[in-house]
Amino acid sequence: MTDRLVERFCAMVRIDSESGNEARFIDAMKGRFEEELSATCAVDAHGNLIAKVPAKGAVDVAPIFLAAHADTVKPGVGIEPIVEDGVIRSKGETILGADDKAGLAAIVEAVLTAQTRPPVEIVVTRGEEIGLVGARNLDLSLLDAERGIIADSEALNEVILGGPTHASLDVEIVGKAAHAAAPEHGVSAIRVAAQAICRFEEGNLDDETVSNVGTIHGGMIRNGVPERVTIEAECRSLDHDKCLRQAEAMRAAFEAAASDAGATTNVEVRIEYEASKTSEDSSIVRLAKEAISAAGLEPETRVILGGTDALILSGRGLETAVIGVGGEAAHSTDERIRVADLEKVAEILRHLLEIAAAE
Ligand SMILES: [Zn+2]
Secondary structure (H helix, E strand, O other): OHHHHHHHHHHHHHOOOEOOOOHHHHHHHHHHHHHHHOOEEEEOOOOOEEEEEOOEOOOOOOOEEEEEEOOEOOOOOOOOEEEEOOEEEEOOOOOOOHHHHHHHHHHHHHHHHOOOEOOEEEEEEOOOOOOOHHHHHOOHHHOOOOEEEEEEEOOOOEEEEEEOEEEEEEEEEEOEOEEOOOHHHOEOHHHHHHHHHOOOOOEEEEOOEEEEEEEEEEOOOOOEEOOEEEEEEEEEEOOHHHHHHHHHHHHHHHHHHHHHHOOEEEEEEEEEEOOEEOOOOOHHHHHHHHHHHHOOOOOEEEEOOOOOHHHHHHHOOOEEEEEEOOOEOOOOOOOEEEHHHHHHHHHHHHHHHHHHHOO
């Protein structure tokens, strides 16, 4: 199984699929799934792939979906995987794409090797890395499964139950331009930004809430009072209301600082997704934990402050949990994954299908 799995994984990462350019990868997977898994495939209007694989050795068992995302971050063009000492890495100029093709390769391997399985719906989403847009637009009418697993986290023994509400803030501050030699005629937008940012808390606010100012752009020339600044900030909390309160505190800080200085500001707050948590007692979480145990690991559950497609799918009514795929240094050119981990994920998913088939 190892060679076939590693080969499949390497073949997947060799097909470029940076966010927004997944079509060729989706099309290739459609072809492979039809051929290798006898799957019935559909690509929805957004370009997500749904591949239905019939049950094996199981009758009257509810279908289950197994999902991974097609897209990678940049630099993800021309990935050349290298297998060395049991570790797969890129040549160094690109990411590897184990996030999330390790998940997808393991899913296919599990479907192929499971002795028994319920009907499986492999869901390959687009645009996960740029705001979970594929999951948002996934055509659920093409799915029969009401519960499923996303293979897209790190630790192999962990089941991720849920995540935060995430608010994005786009801020514009407009002061008044003036020559640096006559600053009394100007209002510095940079100074307003600095004062505003110092008025709200940043970093870890408590054990479930964080906030961050990620970018700041402003000013045109050294010897001019800067008229305009734009800022991208965000906050997240596992507690929905805390996230909203923090976003409002940030907005209020920008508005107060601008008003005090005689500048104007426009703050747009956007809720990217809302906190959700799949119950420890849900059948999908129990299934995931049993599968991890069956593969010889000690299962643990937790919630994370990152976003996954699970937040969107849970919000849309599907019972969803996330499992790890191993892999290290995702989103960097050092990204790598151990062959043993890739095999372990496939093993966990194989157990999961066999246990589900016997339910
Ligand atoms: Zn991912």
